[in-house]
Structures are given as C-alpha cells and as structure tokens.
Amino acid sequence: MTKTAVITGSTSGIGLAIARALAKTGANIVLNGFGAPDEIRTVTDEVAGLSSGTVLHHPADMTKPSEIADMTAMVADRFGGADLLVNNAGVQFVEKIEDFPVEQWDRIIAVNLSSSFHTIRGAIPPMKKKGWGRIINIASAHGLVASPFKSAYVAAKHGIMGLTKTVALEVAESGITVNSICPGYVLTPLVEKQIPDQARTRGITEEQVINEVMLKGQPTKKFITVEQVASLALYLASDDAAQITGTHVSMDGGWTAQ
Numbered sequence: 001m002t003k004t005a006v007i008t009g010s011t012s013g014i015g016l017a018i019a020r021a022l023a024k025t026g027a028n029i030v031l032n033g034f035g036a037p038d039e040i041r042t043v044t045d046e047v048a049g050l051s052s053g054t055v056l057h058h059p060a061d062m063t064k065p066s067e068i069a070d071m072t073a074m075v076a077d078r079f080g081g082a083d084l085l086v087n088n089a090g091v092q093f094v095e096k097i098e099d100f101p102v103e104q105w106d107r108i109i110a111v112n113l114s115s116s117f118h119t120i121r122g123a124i125p126p127m128k129k130k131g132w133g134r135i136i137n138i139a140s141a142h143g144l145v146a147s148p149f150k151s152a153y154v155a156a157k158h159g160i161m162g163l164t165k166t167v168a169l170e171v172a173e174s175g176i177t178v179n180s181i182c183p184g185y186v187l188t189p190l191v192e193k194q195i196p197d198q199a200r201t202r203g204i205t206e207e208q209v210i211n212e213v214m215l216k217g218q219p220t221k222k223f224i225t226v227e228q229v230a231s232l233a234l235y236l237a238s239d240d241a242a243q244i245t246g247t248h249v250s251m252d253g254g255w256t257a258q
C-alpha cells in the first residue's frame with residue numbers, strides 16, 4: 001500500500017530534502033510552503049520525478065489554523081489521511097528581548113509550535129484507524145539549549161519537545177511513533193538569512209558570525225547537510241524505528257554535548 005507523507009515547509013531547505021528522500025521510497029508526497037508559483041511548480045515537478053506516487057503542493061499558511069484544517073481535509077479525501085507527518089515549517093527572528101517585536105513572537109510561536117498542534121490533531125485519527133503512523137517534528141538544538149536573542153525560537157522549539165513527548169504517550173499503543181530531530185546548524189536559506197541579522201545585532205562581520213558564533217558551538221566546525229537530516233528522518237519513518245518514540249535524536253556536531 002502506497003504511503004502518504006505530508007511535509008510542512010517543504011519548498012526549501014530541510015523540508016525539501018526530506019520530501020525528496022521520502023519520494024524516492026515511492027510515497028505520495030504532499031508538499032507545503034511558500035514560493036513564487038513557478039518555483040513551486042518546479043519543486044513539485046522535481047519531487048514528482050523521484051516518486052512513483054502522487055506529488056502535489058498544498059499552500060496552507062502554517063500561521064492559519066483554518067488553512068491547516070483545509071490541508072488535513074484534502075489529504076483525508078485524496079489519500080485517506082497521512083501515514084507520515086513531518087512538521088518542519090519554521091521561521092526565525094533575532095532580536096534582544098526588550099526590542100523583540102510582538103508580531104514576530106506571535107508568528108514564530110504560530111509557525112514553529114502551534115502549527116504542529118493543528119497538523120497532529122488532524123493526522124492522528126486516520127493513523128489510529130490504520131494502526132500505523134510516523135510523526136517527526138523538526139525541532140533544533142535550540143529545543144534543548146538556548147542562545148541569546150532568539151527568545152521566541154527557543155521557546156517554540158522547547159515547546160515542540162514537550163508536545164512530542166505528550167502525543168507519543170497518548171498514541172503509544174496505536175502503532176504511531178512521535179519523535180523530534182534536533183539539528184545544529186544546517187546551511188539552508190533560514191540560516192543564510194540569519195547571518196546579516198546576527199552581524200547587525202552583534203556588531204560583527206558576517207564571516208565572524210559564521211566562524212565565531214554559528215560554528216563556535218558546533219565542535220565538528222562543519223555545517224550539517226540537509227541530506228544528513230533527511231536520512232535520519234527516513235530511519236525514524238521506517239519499521240525498524242518502531243520502538244523509538246517520545247524522544248529526540250540530535251544531529252548537532254556535538255553542540256549539546258558541551
């Protein structure tokens with residue numbers, strides 16, 4: 001039976017790499033995320049070329065519960081629900097707490113935390129019916145430790161770790177596993193955008209941000225690749241990982257060992 005995977009925020013970065021990896025297993029893929037119409041068409045065609053299943057894009061904005069409900073309903077109608085749900089959509093904003101814009105706080109909590117509540121609550125009933133499901137939340141090393149100027153991001157990522165554990169316990173007897181992946185710095189558009197912001201906030205050069213801030217705490221001194229994260233997601237999605245639930249797997253070059 002062809003499995004169906006829903007990956008939020010999969011028009012770019014880690015989400016796209018996970019979509020590509022799952023597509024190669026022959027799964028139906030529901031892509032999601034922003035982009036110009038021609039970019040979304042290009043990404044959808046490319047992922048479709050990797051899968052023998054159906055690949056489509058749903059434009060739900062992860063800050064909008066009604067749009068997430070619409071995506072869930074579409075997946076239920078079209079595929080009988082998701083077998084694999086990867087909550088990956090994420091945004092970042094870097095500012096000291098006293099100047100942190102309220103609307104950025106609300107946006108980050110909505111995309112990086114609340115959207116997973118909405119996708120998960122919709123995904124669970126069909127997974128329970130099938131007696132099989134995999135939910136993978138892309139958290140961060142910032143789900144375990146903090147860095148200054150990232151109050152909303154760190155709060156949301158710590159929150160997703162708690163949501164992961166709670167849902168895992170609720171569905172433990174239903175053949176559904178729920179886990180988080182905690183990457184360190186992966187070189188994606190999200191990280192690239194942070195470099196000039198951090199340089200401004202800290203009053204240092206962009207090169208110093210890369211070497212002295214970002215990779216300072218990552219003992220391997222190398223960025224993680226999106227393919228490495230995707231490969232871990234594939235493992236968590238497999239039957240071999242059936243007894244891994246309610247936990248996180250770090251892929252952070254040693255960051256949180258310190």
Ligand code: NAD
Nearest residue numbers: 009010011012013014033034061062090140185186188190
């Ligand atoms: P990215 O910016 O390359 O991709 C983010 C994706 O989310 C894009 O497809 C974008 O369109 C989508 N998105 C943003 N806002 C959305 C919204 N409101 N609704 C729907 N989609 C939305 O980012 P990335 O680096 O690949 O990050 C993916 C996830 O990995 C995020 O949750 C991020 O916090 C996490 N993460 C990233 C790193 C890193 O170093 N890049 C490290 C740890 C964790």
